[in-house]
Amino acid sequence: MLSLTEENYLKAIYHLSEGGTKSVLTNELAEAMSTKAASVTDMIKKLSLKDVISYEKYYGVNVTATGKTEALSVIRKHRLWETFLVQKLGFTWDEVHEVAEQLEHIRSIHLIDKLDEFLGFPKVDPHGDPIPDGKGKIKAQPQVSLDQLKEGYQGTITAVKDSDSNLLKYLDKIGAKPGKKIKVTGKEEYDESMEIQIDEKKVFISKDVSKNILVTQ
Amino acid sequence: MLSLTEENYLKAIYHLSEGGTKSVLTNELAEAMSTKAASVTDMIKKLSLKDVISYEKYYGVNVTATGKTEALSVIRKHRLWETFLVQKLGFTWDEVHEVAEQLEHIRSIHLIDKLDEFLGFPKVDPHGDPIPDGKGKIKAQPQVSLDQLKEGYQGTITAVKDSDSNLLKYLDKIGAKPGKKIKVTGKEEYDESMEIQIDEKKVFISKDVSKNILVTQ
DNA sequence: ATTATTTTTTAGGTTAGTCTAAATTTAATA
DNA sequence: TATTAAATTTAGACTAACCTAAAAAATAAT
Numbered sequence: 007m008l009s010l011t012e013e014n015y016l017k018a019i020y021h022l023s024e025g026g027t028k029s030v031l032t033n034e035l036a037e038a039m040s041t042k043a044a045s046v047t048d049m050i051k052k053l054s055l056k057d058v059i060s061y062e063k064y065y066g067v068n069v070t071a072t073g074k075t076e077a078l079s080v081i082r083k084h085r086l087w088e089t090f091l092v093q094k095l096g097f098t099w100d101e102v103h104e105v106a107e108q109l110e111h112i113r114s115i116h117l118i119d120k121l122d123e124f125l126g127f128p129k130v131d132p133h134g135d136p137i138p139d140g141k142g143k144i145k146a147q148p149q150v151s152l153d154q155l156k157e158g159y160q161g162t163i164t165a166v167k168d169s170d171s172n173l174l175k176y177l178d179k180i181g182a183k184p185g186k187k188i189k190v191t192g193k194e195e196y197d198e199s200m201e202i203q204i205d206e207k208k209v210f211i212s213k214d215v216s217k218n219i220l221v222t223q
Numbered sequence: 224m225l226s227l228t229e230e231n232y233l234k235a236i237y238h239l240s241e242g243g244t245k246s247v248l249t250n251e252l253a254e255a256m257s258t259k260a261a262s263v264t265d266m267i268k269k270l271s272l273k274d275v276i277s278y279e280k281y282y283g284v285n286v287t288a289t290g291k292t293e294a295l296s297v298i299r300k301h302r303l304w305e306t307f308l309v310q311k312l313g314f315t316w317d318e319v320h321e322v323a324e325q326l327e328h329i330r331s332i333h334l335i336d337k338l339d340e341f342l343g344f345p346k347v348d349p350h351g352d353p354i355p356d357g358k359g360k361i362k363a364q365p366q367v368s369l370d371q372l373k374e375g376y377q378g379t380i381t382a383v384k385d386s387d388s389n390l391l392k393y394l395d396k397i398g399a400k401p402g403k404k405i406k407v408t409g410k411e412e413y414d415e416s417m418e419i420q421i422d423e424k425k426v427f428i429s430k431d432v433s434k435n436i437l438v439t440q
Numbered sequence: 441a442t443t444a445t446t447t448t449t450t451a452g453g454t455t456a457g458t459c460t461a462a463a464t465t466t467a468a469t470a
Numbered sequence: 471t472a473t474t475a476a477a478t479t480t481a482g483a484c485t486a487a488c489c490t491a492a493a494a495a496a497t498a499a500t
Contacts, residue, residue: 011457032478045458047479052456064465064478095337105331112325120312228487249448262488264449269486281448281495 008056010111013080015039015049016058020069020077029066078142084110085131085138086121092132093125099132099183100174115140134165134184134220150223152188153198153216160189161221168218177219180209188221225273227328230297232256232266233275237286237294246283295359301327302348302355303338309349310342316349316400317391332357351382351401351437367440369405370415370433377406378438385435394436397426405438 008016018038022030032050036043054061058073069077087109091097097105112118119140122128129145130136136144149164163184166177181204182188191208192201198213225233235255239247249267253260271278275290286294304326308314314322336357339345346362347353355361366381380401383394398421399405408425409418415430 009456033476041457042459043478044460044480048457091334095334095341097333097337101333105329105334108329108331109326112322114322114325116314116318117308117312117322120314124312226486250446258487259489260448261450261490265487 008058008076012049012053012056012058013076013111015046015053016069016073016077017080017084019053019059019067020074020081023069026069026074029068031066035067075142078138078144080110082138082140082142083112083118085135086118086125086128088131088133089125089128089137090121099178100171102132103169103171130164130184132184133169134163148222149220151217152190152202152219152221153200153213155190155221155223157190157193157200159223160187161223162187163219164222165220166218167220173215173218176215180211181205181207182219188219225275225293229266229270229273230293230328232263232270233286233290233294234297234301236270236276236284237291237298240286243286243291246285248283252284292359295355295361297327299355299357299359300329300335302352303335303342303345305348305350306342306345306354307338316395317388319349320386320388347381347401349401350386351380365439366437368434369407369419369436369438370417370430372405372407372438372440374407374410374417376440377404378440379404380436381439382437383435384437390432390435393432397428398422398424399436405436 015035018035019030020026022034022038032043032046035050036046039046050059050061050067053059053073054067057070058076059067059069061067084106087106088102091102091105092099122140128137138144150161151167152161155161163182163186165184166174177183186204189203190200191203194200198216199210200213200216201208201210202216203209232252235252236247237243239251239255249260249263252267253263256263267276267278267284270276270290271284274287275293276284276286278284301323304323305319308319308322309316339357345354353361367378368384369378372378380399380403382401383391394400403421406420407417408420411417415433416427417433418425418427419433420426
């Protein structure tokens with residue numbers, strides 16, 4: 007069984023590996039965990055002994071099948087709790103993350119299944135990210151980042167990549183919530199900024215912002 | 224700020240001291256925490272440095288005013304979560320304790336206040352124990368243990384002292400839930416067992432059981 | 441009141457997770 | 471290709487929370 011800290015490392019590795027598709031380097035993991043490379047080396051040795059990652063010295067780590075299941079279980083809990091906080095307790099979109107980081111480590115399958123039921127078996131969390139089911143399966147949603155959309159095209163916001171609180175507040179202000187339709191009404195090729203339309207309102211956003219918004223078409 | 228372990232020690236001390244009214248000895252605390260006396264000595268030194276308990280070598284510990292506030296804050300969280308688990312997620316009475324032991328350590332005042340509101344500001348938890356308010360005040364309920372009731376007298380169950388799962392299951396089976404009225408229909412003085420009536424049903428219980436049931440008259 | 445027993449504390453050691461500083465390996469550059 | 475730079479690992483040390491075994495203090499018993 008994984009400790010709280012091990013769970014956090016594994017989750018970070020899973021995310022950095024983009025769902026287990028690429029390997030993760032020591033330094034990027036250290037950065038993500040706000041810790042030092044030496045500490046990361048210690049930890050990945052432990053995780054590798056527990057067979058949730060595979061590790062080749064100097065060449066980074068990869069998530070194993072077991073590790074992927076474990077990571078998705080933590081992610082499932084995180085996203086169900088976020089949904090609970092927003093839907094039932096009236097948290098705003100940008101307040102949930104920190105608390106969900108703690109709640110995701112509560113150990114009880116019974117609890118999480120009951121919570122799932124209480125929430126009506128939601129498919130996505132308040133950020134629009136898909137919630138894995140009890141067996142670790144995710145309903146795949148083909149999605150692209152907004153900056154890839156051409157002028158005139160539209161999509162529905164499904165998620166926001168970055169969980170930076172300032173970005174979330176900004177998006178909230180311009181009405182860019184998951185579920186909302188976005189239309190690209192103009193595009194400047196030289197800096198890749200764009201004008202978008204949400205509801206009836208038109209807003210100008212830079213590529214820094216648009217690349218963090220995910221949409222389905 | 225207290226660590227998770229420190230919070231657990233403090234809570235145990237608070238309970239063993241019966242709300243801060245008597246001092247707690249090293250060995251009883253070791254017993255309660257399922258640990259060794261030496262470990263307890265280490266910990267009470269730490270807690271005493273943090274001013275949540277006062278400690279005199281060889282003569283046990285006492286909860287300070289600060290410590291009482293801290294302990295009540297943890298107890299508030301525990302009891303609100305237990306209420307949530309039973310009322311909203313449909314946990315049975317005897318399933319809640321273990322999970323609430325984990326949930327009580329989640330750090331967020333915002334969360335616990337919102338939860339309180341969501342539950343409709345309950346005054347007691349599913350075991351009938353009073354829930355402290357945000358300032359650590361408890362609405363005092365004068366209560367006695369059932370074994371002190373004389374034949375012919377009756378009371379309303381408010382709480383169960385022991386949280387032993389087998390006891391809780393047994394009480395559930397005979398219908399002895401908080402809120403239920405109990406009448407003492409017979410009493411054997413030599414072993415202090417008694418016959419009680421819950422609803423229309425009569426049951427025989429030993430002193431071991433009756434001393435764990437708290438009632439208000 | 442001296443001895444025996446129980447309780448508590450001290451001393452020294454372990455593991456998890458972290459750190460700094462030094463050593464090693466890989467990658468980049470001249 | 472030899473050298474420099476960057477990334478990674480090792481070595482050794484720290485704190486929190488635990489342990490066992492031995493020492494010390496308080497309590498009980500003769």
